[in-house]
Amino acid sequence: MYLGRDRAHVHALICMLPRAACAAAELLAGVSVPGVPEVLELHTADEPPWASLAHIPAVTLAAVAGSTTGTLEPQPADRIRALGGALCETLAGLHQQGVSYGALVPSGVWLTTGRPLLMALSSCRTSPTAERGRRDEEIVPPSALPAPFMAPETVGGRVSSQAADIYALGVLLAHATTGRFPFGEGPPEVLAYRASHGKAELHGLPADLAEAVAAALAPVPGDRPTAAELSQTSALTRTTPVADGPAPGKVIIALAAQAQETADLGEGADRDLPRRTDVATRPLHRAADGPTRSSATGQTSPAGPLTRRALLSRLATGVAGAVLGAGTSLAWTATREPADRSLPDRPLATAPLPGLPPTALWRFDDVTARTTLLRVAGAGRYLVTRGETLHAHEVRSGKEVWERPIAFGRANPVLLVGGGRILVQTRDALVLCSLGDGRTHWIDRTFHTQNTTVLELLAVEGDTVWLHMGPAAGASATTHALAAFDLAARRELWRSELPADFVYELSLTPTPAGLLVEVLPEVDPHRDPYGTRKVPLACFDRTTGRSLWQRTYEGVYSGPASAVDETGRFYVLSTGRARAYDATPGSQLWESTLRFGGQHSPLLLTGTLLCETDPVNGVVALDRDTGRTVWQQRLDEPLQWFLLGTMATSASGRTLFVPTRRQLAALDLRSGERLWQMAFVGREDPSPLQLLATPDVLIVAQPSVVFALPAV
Structure with a gap:
């Protein structure tokens, strides 16, 4: 069989027939x-016989x-x-x-x-x-x-x-x-x-x-x-x-690749068509194309050219365009190099077709299924961990560039510190190295002693990095501290003891009024999604580390239901409402009229919006200044808290990406309009998809695979 096309760009399959098949x-x-x-046309008298x-x-x-x-x-x-x-x-x-x-x-x-x-x-x-x-x-x-x-x-x-x-x-x-x-x-x-x-x-x-x-x-x-x-x-x-029902993921991948190849063949237009053949001169039409019939000749004529848009639209009819089959019997073959369909030399800023997901630029498979995507990207690189190894890959092609062993803290063990550099928390040191090639700038072991060690890299601003210090393995000490470290001078600036309940994973946000430190919820896959907790919040002086104040917020949902912005505002989902506080005086700024359930995604602050996803409301965007509901958008999936991943926005600030365990949706941040949606069929991994937005590319990951989509 061959793919034929007439001069109106209408496609058909051309089948060569043995004589035994003609009847x-x-x-x-x-x-x-x-x-x-x-069967559009049949020519059994020709040699060889053929049909379209x-x-x-x-x-x-x-x-x-x-x-x-x-x-x-x-x-x-x-x-x-x-x-x-x-x-x-x-x-x-x-x-x-x-x-x-x-x-x-x-x-x-x-x-x-x-x-x-x-x-x-x-x-x-x-x-x-x-x-x-x-x-x-x-x-x-x-x-x-x-x-x-x-x-x-x-x-x-x-x-x-x-x-x-x-x-x-x-x-x-x-x-x-x-x-x-x-x-x-x-x-x-x-x-x-x-x-x-x-x-x-x-x-x-x-x-x-x-x-x-x-x-x-x-x-x-x-x-x-x-x-x-x-x-x-x-x-x-x-x-x-x-x-x-949705088609299996690898079927959609193969169909998308086929559609791209068909579209690429059509870019040469008529100059590549033979001048005097049946394929070039006889119309080979699809009934589904909506052809018209000429009353004079009785022949069908095309309703219009089969454009790439039309071809891809037919391809995705009935599904949203699945791209993942990993974790099932239709899984991609695991390799250590990007797949053959990697497109590193193609422009990334291709306009997606309305309602259809963009074609994946590349993918990288992990046969060990231990990949964790870090929210660190720069110098044309993105980072993942596999086991106790840090790997750097090219953003444009997915190709692995370098790797080095690391030690895991309870949170992100790597910080992007500017100048194309990263700070890495290893087993016994802090390492400053180049993001581009992994080359080491310096290694510092002063924080790692017999009694204390670095538990977390919290945040960086300029040349100052803030660290969560705690007892080393087997140490008798139990105190936790917040420390500031000067990267340029390679010296500790100050260290301040943390309150007694600041012993779990922490989040630090530098604000003009001070350093706001929040205790994050423990990661518990069996947590009660309707339970509530107390959220401790403390503020420290940026220059000296002196404790300025501490307060506790009651009735906050048990999941990741809080966020702090760069101005010092504190946002929580508490007892059915979203609330905003001015953290320094502790005064409430607003309370939403929209009610929320306990089964929610992590909050996302972007531009002027506070975004959240829950099974009752779908995706919700609130005005950060007033709490007014700006828009709502429902997803085509029954949502539960363990299906809701951390959202991301494109570098342009125009698109919101919403991941769940089975789908990825792209929404217009201004209106909430759904731009496209992908269905991921057959995924066995229970965790939601991991996202990282770079200037041109959205990187999507699960433990067994990483792939990239154009992002605008």
């Missing part, structure tokens, strides 16, 4: 079979679910039920027309954003009947199917039939579910003997699916159910169309 193609021309693309089919973006099951050994990776049983039900309906339609498919193997089943397709027209044959024999050229040769999919009666070049399609379907369903062939592997004759005299190995299949597959694998063709009968079994009955 079947003639039976399918002019009829509609669900799951079989429409409606072009629907699709990738083979073998391409997206195949392993390195040539077999299929095991797929979830529910996915195989839906696949099997759809294929039964398509086979029933083909068989009703008197056509057997003859290619029901992973490479002969195409996956789309909707239902799967059977479009190997060159393998179709007219089915033998009692009244009509079969000519020799209609016999499917032994090599047409892989041996495990060949029905016993077809071995040796004997006639293929509708019953042989059912047998191949049974093998496909068993293999796709378990990753094994029901009669093992070997020469066709050996497998035919096993199928005729042995019992299929169906261990691992659900009982009802195993029953349906066993019936399809009956050694006698007449004992096998028809496709219509098989589609009515409880194991394969589809209560909803396949298109109602």
Whole structure:
């Protein structure tokens, strides 16, 4: 099959046909079979014979679910039920027309954003009947199917039939579910003997699916159910169309890549088209394109050119554009280098199509599934940790640049300190190094003693960094302190003892009135989302470290329900309301009229807005000065607190990125309008997606994969 295009840029699949397939193609021309693309034109008198089919973006099951050994990776049983039900309906339609498919193997089943397709027209044959024999050229040769999919009666070049399609379907369903062939592997004759005299190995299949597959694998063709009968079994009955649910993530990745390649082929326009061929002069139209028909000629003419926008719009019909299959049987292959589809040399500022997510620029896979994205980027680099190693990657390509061992504190062990440098907390020292190449500027071990050590790097401003000091492992000391350190002079400026309850993870915000230090909630995946807690807040003098004041806020939701801004305002979600305080005098500034639940995302302060996500309100933006609701936007997902990740904004301040465990949405920060939304199918990791916005790129991560999207 080839991808053809006429001068109006309308695409179609051009299929070269063997003579043995011409009769079947003639039976399918002019009829509609669900799951079989429409035959647009048929030329069986030409040499070679050819047909054109409606072009629907699709990738083979073998391409997206195949392993390195040539077999299929095991797929979830529910996915195989839906696949099997759809294929039964398509086979029933083909068989009703008197056509057997003859290619029901992973490479002969195409996956789309909707239902799967059977479009190997060159393998179709007219089915033998009692009244009509079969000519020799209609016999499917032994090599047409892989041996495990060949029905016993077809071995040796004997006639293929509708019953042989059912047998191949049974093998496909068993293999796709378990990753094994029901009669093992070997020469066709050996497998035919096993199928005729042995019992299929169906261990691992659900009982009802195993029953349906066993019936399809009956050694006698007449004992096998028809496709219509098989589609009515409880194991394969589809209560909803396949298109109602999102497609597996790797299917969407492959389709997006295919669409990009198709669009790139079209950029040369007509100069690359042959001058005097049928492909160039005959219109090859899709019924779905909305063509018009000329009353004078009776020929269809295109409603308009198939632009990249139109192609991608059709690609994403019914789904939001999933890009992740990691953590499932459709996972990307883990590599230590960026994938082949890395696009480091392409412009990053490509305008996204309305409603559709942008194409991923690159991805990087971690076979150990230990990747944590740090909120540090600069000098064209971003940072991640894997285990106890710090890794730097290029923002534009995802390529790993350098790595070094680190020791983990209870929070971010790296701070961006300006000048293309980072401060790294290692096992026994503070290390200042270059973000670009990892080169060390200096190492300081004065903070690490027998009794005390650096627990956290809190914040940096200019050449001053603030540290959370605490007892070293095995030390008898129990006091915690806040320390200031001059990076240029490499000396401690001051150290101040922290209050007794400031022993967990801390957050420090430099403000004109002083250093505001907040105790963050403990990370507890089993916390009560409706519980409340007390939030201690203290202020220290910037110059001397002297304690200025301390107060406690009651009834704050147990999750990350508070934030401090650079002016000294303190925002909390407390007992159903969002509240803002002037932290220095402690006076309340406003209280929201909108009520919030305990199941919420971390608060995000951006520009003039305070943003929050919860299951009741969706995404909410409040005015930071008044608490007035500026806009609300709901997400297409039932939200619970453990699904809500930390939001991010683009460097331009125009786009808000909202992550959950299963989706990523991009919203216009001014209006809340949804710009696009991605669905991540099959993710097993329970944590929300991690985000990092750089000037041109949004980096998205989970433990097993990191990828980049254009960000505006």
